[in-house]
Amino acid sequence: MIDSVPVIEIKDLRMRYGARFVLNGIDLTVHAGQIIGYIGPNGAGKSTTVKIMLGLVQGYTGEVRIFGQDIAKAGPDYKSRIGYVPEVADLYDTLTAREYLTFIGRLYGLEAQEAEFKGLQMADILGLRNAFDSRISSYSKGMKQKVMLISSLLHNPDILFLDEPLSGLDANSVMVIKEILELLARQGKSIFYSSHIMDVVEKVSSRIILLNDGRIAADGSFEELKEQNLESSLEDIFTQLTGFDEHRSLAERFVAAVNEVRS
Numbered sequence: 065m066i067d068s069v070p071v072i073e074i075k076d077l078r079m080r081y082g083a084r085f086v087l088n089g090i091d092l093t094v095h096a097g098q099i100i101g102y103i104g105p106n107g108a109g110k111s112t113t114v115k116i117m118l119g120l121v122q123g124y125t126g127e128v129r130i131f132g133q134d135i136a137k138a139g140p141d142y143k144s145r146i147g148y149v150p151e152v153a154d155l156y157d158t159l160t161a162r163e164y165l166t167f168i169g170r171l172y173g174l175e176a177q178e179a180e181f182k183g184l185q186m187a188d189i190l191g192l193r194n195a196f197d198s199r200i201s202s203y204s205k206g207m208k209q210k211v212m213l214i215s216s217l218l219h220n221p222d223i224l225f226l227d228e229p230l231s232g233l234d235a236n237s238v239m240v241i242k243e244i245l246e247l248l249a250r251q252g253k254s255i256f257y258s259s260h261i262m263d264v265v266e267k268v269s270s271r272i273i274l275l276n277d278g279r280i281a282a283d284g285s286f287e288e289l290k291e292q293n294l295e296s297s298l299e300d301i302f303t304q305l306t307g308f309d310e311h312r313s314l315a316e317r318f319v320a321a322v323n324e325v326r327s
């Protein structure tokens with residue numbers, strides 16, 4: 065890949081559902097090797113942006129270029145260079161991990177044997193070897209999450225979109241996955257990391273993009289955002305930039321409701 069061509073280039077992206085404006089002009093350029101912490105309040109438009117880039121949502125205005133190609137005009141080939149872990153695992157859970165990963169690998173154009181071999185290797189490393197031939201329906205949340213991560217990487221994509229990728233994983237697995245993401249980024253892959261867990265985003269990301277009301281409210285490294293906003297944690301930066309200062313009063317009202325006794 066030529067470094068000077070951005071992996072992702074978005075210009076004035078707007079989207080609305082009926083009368084409701086969800087994206088209000090997003091401009092974004094991503095180069096290879098960045099881990100982007102993609103954050104924002106619920107409903108800010110994060111998933112919508114990602115789904116547009118994946119070609120799953122139509123009807124937007126503006127321009128979205130991936131690997132230099134306008135995705136409105138390009139065929140579906142660019143998708144074979146993208147991996148995606150959605151927030152809610154939509155696994156065919158009557159299959160075993162072996163069957164599922166072989167199936168997904170084949171969808172991405174791998175030979176069945178290659179997909180199975182790669183899947184087994186990756187599953188083994190993440191501690192799933194003994195469960196490889198058990199049905200996914202019997203797996204814990206963390207085990208399912210690992211299968212999702214493996215399935216998103218089988219075809220060695222250049223862009224990875226991860227939505228809450230560490231949910232359900234124990235502390236040791238989290239450390240392994242964080243290292244894996246860093247190594248992949250160092251190889252030149254671009255990773256979009258969406259999460260509501262600010263201290264992880266703070267540590268994992270080389271660049272943080274905060275979306276609020278369908279607009280980019282902040283874009284920079286954690287160090288830059290700290291300097292600009294005079295705050296020491298990403299959680300505080302998030303709260304400041306989204307204008308949220310009601311946590312204490314909401315908590316007090318909630319606890320008052322818990323304690324209320326009907327007379």
Ligand SMILES: Nc1ncnc2c1ncn2[C@@H]1O[C@H](COP(=O)(O)OP(=O)(O)OP(=O)(O)O)[C@@H](O)[C@H]1O
Binds near residue numbers: 086107109
């Ligand atoms: N298919 C749809 N039809 C109508 N409205 C939609 C549709 N999909 C999303 N929305 C609305 O668009 C807005 C942005 O949603 P989106 O899922 O992109 O937010 P998000 O930032 O990913 O939120 P979260 O952090 O909760 O995942 C929300 O108000 C949502 O209700």
